[in-house]
Amino acid sequence: MQDVSYLGNWFIASKIEPERPNIKLVDRQRLIETLTDALSNKLILVVAPAGFGKSTLVSQWRETQVKNGVSCPWVSLDENDFEGRQFLSYITLSLANAGIDMEEMVIGAKNGFSDTSERVVIRRLISEIEMADVKCVLILDDYHRVRSPQIDSLIKQLIKETPRSFSILINSRTVPDIDCATLIASGLAVELGTDNLRLTKSEAKEAIASDITDNDFGSLYEKTEGWPVAVQLAKLDGGNLGSFSASKPGNSNNFIASYLTEQVVDALDEETKKFLLYTSVFERFNESLVNHVLEKEDAWMLMGRLTSLTAFIIPMDREGSWYRYHHLFAEYLYESLKKSDPTIVSDLCVRASEWHLANGQPIEATSYAARVKDYDRCADIVLDAGGWKIILTQGIGFMRKLLRFIPENELQNYPRVALARTYLHCKDGDLQQGRFMYDATSWSNRACEDAAWLQDQLVVVSCLAFIRI
Numbered sequence: 001m002q003d004v005s006y007l008g009n010w011f012i013a014s015k016i017e018p019e020r021p022n023i024k025l026v027d028r029q030r031l032i033e034t035l036t037d038a039l040s041n042k043l044i045l046v047v048a049p050a051g052f053g054k055s056t057l058v059s060q061w062r063e064t065q066v067k068n069g070v071s072c073p074w075v076s077l078d079e080n081d082f083e084g085r086q087f088l089s090y091i092t093l094s095l096a097n098a099g100i101d102m103e104e105m106v107i108g109a110k111n112g113f114s115d116t117s118e119r120v121v122i123r124r125l126i127s128e129i130e131m132a133d134v135k136c137v138l139i140l141d142d143y144h145r146v147r148s149p150q151i152d153s154l155i156k157q158l159i160k161e162t163p164r165s166f167s168i169l170i171n172s173r174t175v176p177d178i179d180c181a182t183l184i185a186s187g188l189a190v191e192l193g194t195d196n197l198r199l200t201k202s203e204a205k206e207a208i209a210s211d212i213t214d215n216d217f218g219s220l221y222e223k224t225e226g227w228p229v230a231v232q233l234a235k236l237d238g239g240n241l242g243s244f245s246a247s248k249p250g251n252s253n254n255f256i257a258s259y260l261t262e263q264v265v266d267a268l269d270e271e272t273k274k275f276l277l278y279t280s281v282f283e284r285f286n287e288s289l290v291n292h293v294l295e296k297e298d299a300w301m302l303m304g305r306l307t308s309l310t311a312f313i314i315p316m317d318r319e320g321s322w323y324r325y326h327h328l329f330a331e332y333l334y335e336s337l338k339k340s341d342p343t344i345v346s347d348l349c350v351r352a353s354e355w356h357l358a359n360g361q362p363i364e365a366t367s368y369a370a371r372v373k374d375y376d377r378c379a380d381i382v383l384d385a386g387g388w389k390i391i392l393t394q395g396i397g398f399m400r401k402l403l404r405f406i407p408e409n410e411l412q413n414y415p416r417v418a419l420a421r422t423y424l425h426c427k428d429g430d431l432q433q434g435r436f437m438y439d440a441t442s443w444s445n446r447a448c449e450d451a452a453w454l455q456d457q458l459v460v461v462s463c464l465a466f467i468r469i
Contacts, residue, residue, distance in 0.1 A: 043188060070137060082148035092125060278293070388423040
């Protein structure tokens with residue numbers, strides 16, 4: 001395995017580590033065999049709403065394949081994975097992390113391929129995959145969070161141009177926009193959907209593993225309709241779901257929210273409940289982040305009280321230092337926090353932003369600030385990182401990720417950030433949009449005496465002679 005450790009300010013190492021759920025609900029051998037039988041396909045789709053155990057199933061299956069000598073690189077995706085070259089960087093580093101020789105590309109990947117065109121990068125990546133000549137399944141977790149035509153296009157190219165020994169497994173809440181129907185019809189893809197992922201009666205009975213009577217189990221199965229997360233919750237309570245009425249699987253607003261409130265969260269002491277609510281603002285968290293945001297040196301110790309909730313706390317790396325909550329659980333907690341104490345959300349996000357910035361993660365720092373519409377902080381992060389110069393030092397992809405958090409209708413309040421956005425448009429080749437951006441945001445600052453703005457304007461305008469001032 002090649003060393004892919006890196007202290008860069010865009011790369012998140014836990015994203016290329018497979019998730020390791022704390023609990024194994026049931027051995028889903030029938031689905032593992034189905035996925036294994038699908039290895040001859042170029043694309044394997046696992047598509048279902050939240051709570052159907054997609055990531056757990058894929059993790060279980062991956063373990064069996066690794067033992068059989070199949071390379072299974074993993075990339076956990078999120079909303080920041082929309083830029084082509086950095087997406088390809090994560091794929092490259094995940095391949096290296098899985099033991100595939102990517103020696104010539106790792107250095108460039110660690111820099112986000114900032115000096116190489118996307119077209120060249122993907123051609124080199126396909127060439128390296130061909131030369132590796134090993135069975136490899138690239139696992140893309142949470143693909144529904146990406147929502148990027150650019151990434152969809154890259155995936156289609158990888159499916160089309162890589163050898164048959166290379167497959168892609170996509171885990172998503174929705175069917176990705178990559179011509180899946182055509183791929184399935186042509187025999188290049190296979191899909192496991194909601195009906196496949198429901199627990200059978202025997203699997204649900206095995207999962208509950210209690211002295212529940214046949215009548216009570218029948219009622220339980222009818223309520224949950226084989227929805228894994230609902231069965232998981234029932235398991236916590238010995239197979240008793242009380243008088244809750246079933247709701248459509250995939251809809252957490254009634255059944256799951258009621259159960260979590262009345263049977264899980266309300267049973268905790270106030271300090272532990274507060275810990276859960278406050279930490280729900282995190283996309284991912286570790287001890288240092290939690291202690292900083294909760295402003296207590298020993299806040300992390302409360303994790304020890306959550307042993308009954310291990311089904312909803314997902315380790316994100318080998319060391320068990322980074323975690324996230326199950327998506328349904330996180331959504332429930334975060335909505336509860338906003339209802340009970342909306343003002344604290346802003347304070348928590350700002351402190352999370354401070355921690356990420358201090359720990360070399362300006363993109364995540366900007367993301368937290370933008371979540372609570374603290375655009376002053378977003379702008380400060382961009383300018384402290386160099387403003388328009390970021391493109392020269394960190395690359396276009398890094399700049400694009402930072403700037404996406406500041407809405408264009410806010411740019412008139414941040415003239416130096418507007419200049420950076422102007423420069424980005426022009427580097428992208430969109431000269432017309434660059435000029436429009438400059439004209440729309442710079443006219444009111446012509447008399448500005450701020451030395452930094454004047455210097456930025458001089459440099460950007462001298463580089464972009466097409467703009468008339």
